[in-house]
Amino acid sequence: MAHKVRIALDAMGGDHGPSVIVPGAEISLIRHPDTEFVLFGDSAVVAPLLDAHPKLKASARLVHTDIAIKMDDKPSQALRHGRWKSSMWLALDAVKKGEADVAVSAGNTGALMAMARFNLKMLKGIERPAIAALWPTLRGESVVLDVGATIGADAKHLVDLAAMGSAMAQVLFDLDRPTVGLLNIGVEEVKGLEQVREAGTILRQVPLPHFEYVGFVEGDDIGKGTVDVVVTEGFAGNIALKSAEGTARQIGEYLKRGMSRTWRAKIGYLFAREAFRALREKMDPSRSNGGVFLGLNGIVIKSHGGSDALGFASAVDIGYDMVRYDLLAKINKTLVREVSAAPLDRAAVGATS
Numbered sequence: 517m518a519h520k521v522r523i524a525l526d527a528m529g530g531d532h533g534p535s536v537i538v539p540g541a542e543i544s545l546i547r548h549p550d551t552e553f554v555l556f557g558d559s560a561v562v563a564p565l566l567d568a569h570p571k572l573k574a575s576a577r578l579v580h581t582d583i584a585i586k587m588d589d590k591p592s593q594a595l596r597h598g599r600w601k602s603s604m605w606l607a608l609d610a611v612k613k614g615e616a617d618v619a620v621s622a623g624n625t626g627a628l629m630a631m632a633r634f635n636l637k638m639l640k641g642i643e644r645p646a647i648a649a650l651w652p653t654l655r656g657e658s659v660v661l662d663v664g665a666t667i668g669a670d671a672k673h674l675v676d677l678a679a680m681g682s683a684m685a686q687v688l689f690d691l692d693r694p695t696v697g698l699l700n701i702g703v704e705e706v707k708g709l710e711q712v713r714e715a716g717t718i719l720r721q722v723p724l725p726h727f728e729y730v731g732f733v734e735g736d737d738i739g740k741g742t743v744d745v746v747v748t749e750g751f752a753g754n755i756a757l758k759s760a761e762g763t764a765r766q767i768g769e770y771l772k773r774g775m776s777r778t779w780r781a782k783i784g785y786l787f788a789r790e791a792f793r794a795l796r797e798k799m800d801p802s803r804s805n806g807g808v809f810l811g812l813n814g815i816v817i818k819s820h821g822g823s824d825a826l827g828f829a830s831a832v833d834i835g836y837d838m839v840r841y842d843l844l845a846k847i848n849k850t851l852v853r854e855v856s857a858a859p860l861d862r863a864a865v866g867a868t869s
Contacts, residue, residue, distance in 0.1 A: 521548065529585070530623060539825040540824075540829040541572055543829035546571065554578075558582065587623065607620075607621060608636060611636065611816070618817060619817070625647075625807075636812045636816070637813050638813065639851070642680075644666045646810045647661065655741030659685045660745075662750040662753045671715040681696065693728050697737065699733055739760075807819075815843060
């Protein structure tokens with residue numbers, strides 16, 4: 517039998533801290549009994565919550581720490597006063613030391629990325645990390661990356677993102693050869709930034725046994741689910757994510773106002789409220805909780821800071837899947853076979869342009 521999936525939790529992270537982390541971890545444990553946890557946090561706060569969740573307590577170990585990274589700490593501040601001793605750092609360090617297979621935190625995104633990059637380092641051949649998100653679509657879900665780890669990207673980084681995102685899609689969607697598209701302002705090859713066009717040329721030239729590059733996709737293709745993986749740099753990706761989240765809330769508010777205008781509308785809402793709730797949750801990418809930090813020499817999952825217990829459980833579930841189905845091995849295999857050929861093709865592109 518395969519070993520248990522060992523998950524390190526930053527128990528103090530997020531807007532609600534242990535009051536969400538602990539019950540969320542137990543929900544995930546019930547779904548995946550072959551899991552064990554290490555929780556890093558203030559024992560005076562976390563221990564009583566573990567006592568109230570005996571199933572989790574039986575499969576968990578608590579490591580006390582006095583330091584918690586604040587949600588408004590700058591990355592430099594977090595590194596300065598949280599390195600070596602904060603709950604966030606220690607969860608990441610457990611992955612580095614081989615004591616855990618994945619770290620999950622709902623804490624400060626910038627601090628988590630800075631600490632993860634400093635502690636775990638980058639995978640060989642990857643220069644910059646990325647955050648990949650699950651995006652609800654008309655077809656189901658797609659992987660979109662980068663949604664905010666770094667700003668700007670050259671062609672090689674975009675090719676790296678395509679390889680890493682496709683490996684994640686293989687794990688989550690059980691696909692042998694996911695489809696990949698580069699986000700652009702049009703599908704024509706002459707449109708868009710030079711870096712995006714160059715990345716497209718590389719992906720068309722390099723043999724791609726592990727994913728299928730279909731070309732450029734536009735913003736409306738994300739929601740359509742035109743491809744399994746949408747690749748863009750972090751500035752555009754984060755704007756797309758926040759725009760979608762805001763639009764979901766806007767439409768939800770429109771529906772709420774419309775349903776409260778007349779007594780007939782109010783009665784109709786009573787019968788349809790579950791459908792409206794499901795619609796709101798489906799539309800909002802932030803409810804597909806669990807951003808995956810890609811490019812690191814270890815697996816790190818970022819839960820939304822304001823998540824409830826069910827939302828945090830979803831992030832832990834994603835971490836479980838990333839480990840159980842060997843995300844890092846798939847990324848390494850994809851990078852070696854696809855991306856290693858990219859520099860030669862880039863030279864060829866430059867010679868013929």
